[in-house]
Amino acid sequence: xxxxxxxxxxxxxxxxxxxxxxxxxxxxxxxxxxKGAECVMKTPESVAAAQLKMADLGALLPGAPPNGxxxxxxxxxxxxxxxxVSLLDVNERILTIGDMANIVMWPIAADGKEHDIAEMADGSxxxxxxxxxxxxxxxxxxxxxxxxxxxxxxxxxxxxxxGGSPALANLIPGGKDELLEYVYTKTPTSADFQAEYNSSGxxxxxxxxxxxxxxxxxxxxxxxxxxxxxxxxxxxxxxGCPPMQESISHLxxxxxxxxxxxxxxxxxxxxxxVVSKTLCDQCPRRKEYRRITKIxxxxxxxxxxxxxxxxxxxxxxxxxxxGGCNAxxxxxxxxxxxxxxxxxxxxxxxASALTAIASLFPVxxxxxxxxxxxxxxxxxxxxxxxxxFYAFTMxxxxxxxxxxxxGGK
Numbered sequence: 489x490x491x492x493x494x495x496x497x498x499x500x501x502x503x504x505x506x507x508x509x510x511x512x513x514x515x516x517x518x519x520x521x522x523k524g525a526e527c528v529m530k531t532p533e534s535v536a537a538a539q540l541k542m543a544d545l546g547a548l549l550p551g552a553p554p555n556g557x558x559x560x561x562x563x564x565x566x567x568x569x570x571x572x573v574s575l576l577d578v579n580e581r582i583l584t585i586g587d588m589a590n591i592v593m594w595p596i597a598a599d600g601k602e603h604d605i606a607e608m609a610d611g612s613x614x615x616x617x618x619x620x621x622x623x624x625x626x627x628x629x630x631x632x633x634x635x636x637x638x639x640x641x642x643x644x645x646x647x648x649x650x651g652g653s654p655a656l657a658n659l660i661p662g663g664k665d666e667l668l669e670y671v672y673t674k675t676p677t678s679a680d681f682q683a684e685y686n687s688s689g690x691x692x693x694x695x696x697x698x699x700x701x702x703x704x705x706x707x708x709x710x711x712x713x714x715x716x717x718x719x720x721x722x723x724x725x726x727x728g729c730p731p732m733q734e735s736i737s738h739l740x741x742x743x744x745x746x747x748x749x750x751x752x753x754x755x756x757x758x759x760x761x762v763v764s765k766t767l768c769d770q771c772p773r774r775k776e777y778r779r780i781t782k783i784x785x786x787x788x789x790x791x792x793x794x795x796x797x798x799x800x801x802x803x804x805x806x807x808x809x810x811g812g813c814n815a816x817x818x819x820x821x822x823x824x825x826x827x828x829x830x831x832x833x834x835x836x837x838x839a840s841a842l843t844a845i846a847s848l849f850p851v852x853x854x855x856x857x858x859x860x861x862x863x864x865x866x867x868x869x870x871x872x873x874x875x876x877f878y879a880f881t882m883x884x885x886x887x888x889x890x891x892x893x894x895g896g897k
Contacts, residue, residue, distance in 0.1 A: 530774065538769040539814050540734045540761065543741035548580060550587055553747040558614035560589035561605065561634055564596065565620030565627040566654045566713065571645030572596050572619055574730035578740060585740070588747055589614075593634075602630065605637055613638040615743055619645040619730075621654045621883060622714045626707035635720040640753070642739065642760075646729040646827045648716040651883015655713040658882060659874065659890045663711035668692050715883040725759040729827035729880060732813045735761025759832075762812035766831055767824050771806055771815040775799065779850040783869040791821045798848065803876055808840035827880045836886055838877030 564572040573596070576582065585591075592613060593600035605613075616638040622628050635641055646652040660666050672678050673690045682690045695708040716722055726739050738761040745751035754760060768775070778799040786802055797804045797818060805826035806818060812828050830837035849866060870876055878885055 530772070532772065535770065535772045538763060538765050538811060540732075540738075540763050540770075540812050542734050543737040545581060545584065545737060545741055545744065547584075549583055550744075550748060552587060557590045558588060558743075558747050559592050559608075559612055560585070560594075561592050561600070561613045561616040561638065562594040562596075563616065563618045563620075563630055563634055565618060565631065565648070565716075566623040567620030567645065567647040567652065569596075571647070571728075571730040574645075574728075574736065575617070577733045577736055581737075581740060584744065588744060602633070605633055608637050610636055611639055614747070615640045615642065617642045617644045617739075618716055619648050621647040621651050622710075622716060622719045623654055623657075624707035624709050628710075628719055631716060631720050640723045641716075641720065643716040643722045643725045644739075645731060646727055646829065646880040647883075649725050649727045650829050650881040651713060651715050651885075652729065652880050655715075655881075655883035656874065656878070657713055658711075658888065661890045664709040668709070712889075713883060718883070723756055724754065725757075726761050727759065727810070727827070727829045728761075728813060731761060732816065734814065735812050737761075759810075762810045762828065765811045767806040767809040767811050767813065767815055767818070767828070770811045770813075771796075771818045773797065773818060777848065780845065780848045780866065781850050783866060786821055786823070793821065797821070797823050798845070803845060803870065805837070805841045805877070807844040808834060808837050825876075825879050829881055829884075837881045838885060838887075841877055 562572070562575065578585065591598045591600070592608070593605055613634070616634040618631055618634065618641060620627070622631060643649050647654055651658075657667060662669075669692065672692045673682055693706055695706055697704045724739075724742075726735055728735055731739075742753055742760060746753050763770070773796045774794055775796040776799050780798070780801055782801050783803055784801045786797075789800060789802075791797070791802070792800060798806075802823050804818065804823035806815070806824040808830060809824055809826045810828050810831045815824070817824055826837055826841065830840060834840045846863075849863065867873070874882075878887070
């Protein structure tokens with residue numbers, strides 16, 4: 489995309505002119521600002537106060553609710569399956585769910601069929617938890633069916649909430665046709681298979697095939713991967729890739745309180761299992777606001793266990809990501825990639841993160857500017873800008889699609 493092309497190194501016919509002044513080396517000195525001083529003085533108490541605590545779920549075996557068990561449906565759309573499996577992170581609380589709910593659909597664990605759901609009365613499912621983005625006809629059909637049959641629909645996980653990794657396919661210039669061609673003809677294993685078994689011409693799966701046994705069908709891919717709320721009305725959101733135990737406990741508590749005690753649910757549209765602060769507030773690492781002169785990966789350096797990863801030149805989306813995961817990745821030396829999504833104050837997570845990073849570029853003390861070539865040199869060390877800044881939120885990004893400039897390729 490043209491926006492990120494600006495960060496690629498450009499071949500110059502003439503050598504660069506020498507800068508008028510040589511910048512003093514101040515990479516290890518914190519910025520002189522009240523914000524920087526506050527972050528450097530971060531205390532264990534302030535970090536602890538920003539953590540999301542596990543919800544108090546009461547008795548392990550509470551028995552059935554007063555009005556009988558609720559109906560619960562769980563569906564997995566376009567995703568890796570990690571969110572679906574993460575529901576088991578309730579551990580022994582699966583017994584609480586068993587007391588509280590009849591699981592009418594959960595493809596990974598229960599034998600509910602599409603026709604079983606279709607035959608249920610509208611609104612007879614109390615809660616449907618849907619993970620994954622919507623990228624084919626089956627996904628769209630099932631989420632619309634569950635919406636019709638459910639009182640409450642929860643958008644669960646990064647792919648459902650923000651598009652996740654599947655939504656990066658929206659940037660493929662040729663859409664689904666290019667994607668299918670690449671997967672079934674260009675990847676090494678597929679190319680070898682096609683050459684050996686379909687030498688007369690590559691075979692790509694079709695949406696319909698008339699077999700001797702009758703018409704066989706496959707779901708049809710869409711050119712655009714959509715978030716769940718771009719297809720159906722969503723009541724609540726639980727972000728994460730996957731959501732952490734603490735977030736799941738708050739979802740379970742909201743449903744249990746509603747089922748057992750008639751406690752009002754959170755306001756419609758609420759994000760459950762997050763805090764009002766950013767991930768940086770949950771991270772115990774010391775922040776010094778060092779200037780970024782080179783971008784590296786964690787495996788390329790000896791990571792300081794106490795210092796902010798950004799201060800060490802490791803890109804981290806913590807400043808642009810809502811807290812809720814309790815900074816599990818950054819605590820062990822891996823940068824935040826933004827799977828919990830942006831804070832409520834931010835519409836465009838990737839642009840917000842880029843702004844935070846750019847503010848740490850090595851500007852001069854007496855001249856708050858930096859040459860474009862210097863910016864390009866630093867940014868060119870990012871191997872995959874879209875993967876860094878939009879790994880989980882492309883579905884909600886303002887970028888939307890691949891764009892070709894006039895006269896470009």
